[in-house]
Amino acid sequence: xxxxxxxISRRLMxxxxxxxxxxxxxxxxxxxxxxYHEINEAGDTQxxxxxxxxxxxxVDASVKPTITKLALTKxxxxxxxxxxMGFAVWRQDGQxxxxxxxxxxxxxxxxxxxxxxxxxxxxKHAWRIFYLNDNQHDLHVAVSASxxxxxxxxxxxxxxxxxxxxxxxxxxxxxxxxxxRKGTQPLLHLATDLNKRDAYSLTPMGTAVPAETWPMVNAMxxxxxxVDDARQRELQFTANASHELRSPxxxxxxxxxxxxxxxxxxEQWAHIHSMQQSIxxxxxxxxxxxxxxxxxxxxxxxxNQPIDWHTTSNHALESVSLLARExxxxxxxxxxxxxxxxxxxxxxxxxxxxxxxxxxxxNAIRYSPQHSPVLLQISTHQISVTNMGNxxxxxNLPRLHERFFRxxxxxxxxxxxxxxxxxxxxxxxxxxxxxxxxxxxSGQTIGFVAALSIAMPP
Numbered sequence: 001x002x003x004x005x006x007x008i009s010r011r012l013m014x015x016x017x018x019x020x021x022x023x024x025x026x027x028x029x030x031x032x033x034x035x036y037h038e039i040n041e042a043g044d045t046q047x048x049x050x051x052x053x054x055x056x057x058x059v060d061a062s063v064k065p066t067i068t069k070l071a072l073t074k075x076x077x078x079x080x081x082x083x084x085m086g087f088a089v090w091r092q093d094g095q096x097x098x099x100x101x102x103x104x105x106x107x108x109x110x111x112x113x114x115x116x117x118x119x120x121x122x123x124k125h126a127w128r129i130f131y132l133n134d135n136q137h138d139l140h141v142a143v144s145a146s147x148x149x150x151x152x153x154x155x156x157x158x159x160x161x162x163x164x165x166x167x168x169x170x171x172x173x174x175x176x177x178x179x180x181r182k183g184t185q186p187l188l189h190l191a192t193d194l195n196k197r198d199a200y201s202l203t204p205m206g207t208a209v210p211a212e213t214w215p216m217v218n219a220m221x222x223x224x225x226x227v228d229d230a231r232q233r234e235l236q237f238t239a240n241a242s243h244e245l246r247s248p249x250x251x252x253x254x255x256x257x258x259x260x261x262x263x264x265x266x267e268q269w270a271h272i273h274s275m276q277q278s279i280x281x282x283x284x285x286x287x288x289x290x291x292x293x294x295x296x297x298x299x300x301x302x303x304n305q306p307i308d309w310h311t312t313s314n315h316a317l318e319s320v321s322l323l324a325r326e327x328x329x330x331x332x333x334x335x336x337x338x339x340x341x342x343x344x345x346x347x348x349x350x351x352x353x354x355x356x357x358x359x360x361x362x363n364a365i366r367y368s369p370q371h372s373p374v375l376l377q378i379s380t381h382q383i384s385v386t387n388m389g390n391x392x393x394x395x396n397l398p399r400l401h402e403r404f405f406r407x408x409x410x411x412x413x414x415x416x417x418x419x420x421x422x423x424x425x426x427x428x429x430x431x432x433x434x435x436x437x438x439x440x441x442s443g444q445t446i447g448f449v450a451a452l453s454i455a456m457p458p
Contacts, residue, residue, distance in 0.1 A: 316357035391437035
């Protein structure tokens with residue numbers, strides 16, 4: 001049996017489980033670039049606005065330069081970081097007028113105004129400086145902001161986003177697995193429907209399926225219709241051929257029987273006897289084929305009544321009594337159940353079950369030595385048919401259920417269909433037939449038994 005290499009659900013979970021984290025990381029990087037741009041834009045705007053405001057503050061150039069410091073307690077500072085920004089104001093001649101701790105380190109550039117990056121962005125003392133000149137009031141202003149702090153703000157935001165994503169990743173994988181299982185559930189329903197079917201269940205599959213599986217279901221239903229059509233044609237041909245052969249065979253048998261009543265020498269009588277055996281075997285085959293043609297179309301029983309095994313077994317014994325007398329076989333029925341009402345409890349078609357017992361008895365009689373008994377035993381759990389023949393070889397035992405199979409070297413009349421018909425009838429009634437050899441204490445084969453019992457659920 002060929003096994004699938006990879007399940008669709010596993011593929012989906014692997015693909016989604018790998019691509020979503022990659023997508024998250026890519027999205028986080030793109031978001032970081034966009035956020036970094038927005039932070040730079042807002043920061044530059046803030047620097048420009050602060051520089052313009054400093055130019056509006058009156059400064060007395062005659063006083064000593066002032067270095068401003070924050071005189072705030074830790075509780076009063078809140079989230080202020082004094083190392084992030086700085087400012088400085090000079091005269092055009094380079095005299096420092098006012099600055100803070102960071103601003104006094106800024107180098108004046110009286111011949112330049114605008115933004116200037118000092119240092120590399122990953123260095124601790126990397127600054128973004130905005131210079132602005134006011135020639136009317138003879139002032140030069142510089143405002144600085146830490147470039148590294150801007151980048152740190154972006155990285156912190158990205159790290160928080162990725163951390164939360166990593167925390168929810170197991171939940172996301174569980175949701176993916178749950179969604180994949182729910183999404184592939186219709187396929188499991190289809191597989192379950194197909195597994196429940198037997199060789200005779202050829203009705204179309206249900207169409208209440210997702211759109212993606214409809215082409216497969218449609219193709220499967222078309223295949224089932226073609227198989228059913230071919231099977232119906234085969235059954236019709238078998239039934240028609242069997243009916244057409246019955247009349248000429250009956251006429252041939254009559255002529256052969258009449259011919260056997262005339263004066264014949266030994267050689268002629270041997271030929272006539274051989275013809276009679278061939279005709280009897282062919283008639284038996286045709287009868288079996290007719291039964292098969294009626295059984296094969298059945299997937300369920302039309303008649304489902306409690307079985308009276310006393311009456312049913314009577315009919316089966318009567319139908320094989322002539323064959324038993326010809327071979328001097330003693331038929332014996334034994335009831336092992338407390339009463340007939342407690343015999344193997346089965347509901348179904350009594351006529352078909354009578355055919356089943358008849359075929360089992362017929363086989364037992366055909367392959368029994370003359371003057372030997374054939375036992376039909378009926379208990380609460382099973383019904384068995386036992387003969388005292390030579391049994392069946394171990395290599396042929398598993399093949400006895402096959403149609404038209406007859407072990408090599410058999411001389412008894414038969415078609416190889418009896419057990420196949422019995423199996424079909426048993427299947428319709430939820431029963432199973434077990435075949436095995438009987439052995440004496442020394443291990444010698446002393447007979448053969450066919451046991452009918454209720455099939456155990458898989």
